[in-house]
Amino acid sequence: MSTHVARWTATLAAASTAALLTGCGSGDEGTGADSGELTVLAGFYPLEWTAARVGGDLVSVSSLTPPGAEAHDLELAPQDVAAVSEADLLVYLDGFQPALDEAADSEGGDHAWDAGQAADLLAGEADEHEEEEHADEEHAEEEHAHEDGAVDPHFWLDPTRLASVGDALADRMAELNPDNASTYEANAAALRADLEALDQEMETGLSNCSVSTVVTGHDAFGYLGARYGLEVVGISGLSPSQEPSASQLAELATLVRERGVTTVYTETLVDPAVAETVAEEAGARTAVLDPIEGLTDESDGEDYLQVMRANLATLQEGQSCS
Ligand SMILES: [Zn+2]
Structure with missing residues (x-):
């Protein structure tokens, strides 16, 4: 856990150079930050959905957990681990999928982003x-x-916590691609509005x-x-x-x-x-x-x-x- 916090802090401190660093780390193949579209890899569905909402047309999002698979017990094939190292951004939840925690530690580098940091886990x-x-x-x-x-990792079942993760994810995407910062921010605000409307319905x-x-x-x-x-x-x-x-x-x-x-x-x-x-x-x-x-x-x-x-x-x- 402490290594994630350290990495998080270091990433924020190096915000201005984050995009450059990530470009080098992923082999500089001309995708991602350079072309304006980020490749985002998510651990499982709610993170995939949130990343797609926040990134909109400016991201290509895929999930490591196949549809219909039980997410907790995710197992990673070698190509999944390779995908973790190649993505511009890995959105995962530390403590939820042990196999992915391991891959994030070993392969994620600066581009592994733990959604739990913004979700205020209990x-x-x-x-x-x-x-x-x-x-x-x-x-x-x-x-x-x-x-x-x-x-307890299941923060997404409180829509207001998922909204906070959306906001933080917009900030993280903006670090990777500052040119699109205002779009990420607007998308996250629209997501928050949807989630707050849902929250109101549930409360009532x-x-x-x-x-x-x-x-x-x-x-x-x-x-x-x-x-x-x-x-x-x-x-x-x-x-x-x-x-x-x-x-x-x-x-x-x-x-x-x-x-x-x-x-x-x-x-x-x-x-x-x-x-x-x-x-x-x-x-x-x-x-x-x-x-x-x-x-x-x-x-x-x-x-x-x-x-x-x-x-x-x-x-x-x-x-x-x-
Ligand atoms: Zn569960």
């Missing part, structure tokens, strides 16, 4: 619901040791819900819950691969019943079996809530804004909001 919430219900403290601690102290739409506990597939919705006053309980941990034990599942089913939760949420890119087990045991329904870690044909919308609005409608129904 520590993952300890599972209060289970601590409350456990008379046996030792037991609770043992079960959740894997989540303690972990930073979720302000009066009968059920305030949201039980989701993995623990991806902490920022959304914090922003709109909902308590989010993830069935799996901060990564979908952190699956719960049988006793945790039974506790979750109890929590669902006790809190009057009527809907347990599954995800688009993760096997719904575990969430379905909890729902079945507790006599609740399931619905799909999308953490927008990737888009597929099955996504309920064609971009971040559409899928977030679909999530809002799903939550309004599932949490009985009026």
Whole structure:
């Protein structure tokens, strides 16, 4: 982490020469800053979408996570690692995709940009619901040791944090290509307006819900819950691969019943079996809530804004909001 901060600071200090340095670093093949179009490589969908919105016609953006793949567990082929070293700008999220963190460290150089710096990341919430219900403290601690102290990477599910990342990304692109600074800035402002409108809709739409506990597939919705006053309980941990034990599942089913939760949420890119087990045991329904870690044909919308609005409608129904 500290190396990223150091690099970030050094990059800002060297803003005036950043474009030159990057041109040399990428082999000076005449693409990118020199021709006015930046090649941007993003770690996964929300960063790809944000980079495309901020860069507009002045960037060519691609994502390292293929559509439909689970983003946390990204694996990089040798050509992906090569792409990391050749891009004008790598937009990634430190702590979210371990394979990409490694490539950013080894190949990213000055052009690796950690979106988490602008997103103001928070520590993952300890599972209060289970601590409350456990008379046996030792037991609770043992079960959740894997989540303690972990930073929650899922900032994009709070639209205002994504807007901040858009603004910071415009600054970073302007360092690489100062001639286009005003365009990046205007694009980021338009993005912010869209995200703030979405934020308003969500705030209004979720302000009066009968059920305030949201039980989701993995623990991806902490920022959304914090922003709109909902308590989010993830069935799996901060990564979908952190699956719960049988006793945790039974506790979750109890929590669902006790809190009057009527809907347990599954995800688009993760096997719904575990969430379905909890729902079945507790006599609740399931619905799909999308953490927008990737888009597929099955996504309920064609971009971040559409899928977030679909999530809002799903939550309004599932949490009985009026
Ligand atoms: Zn996730």
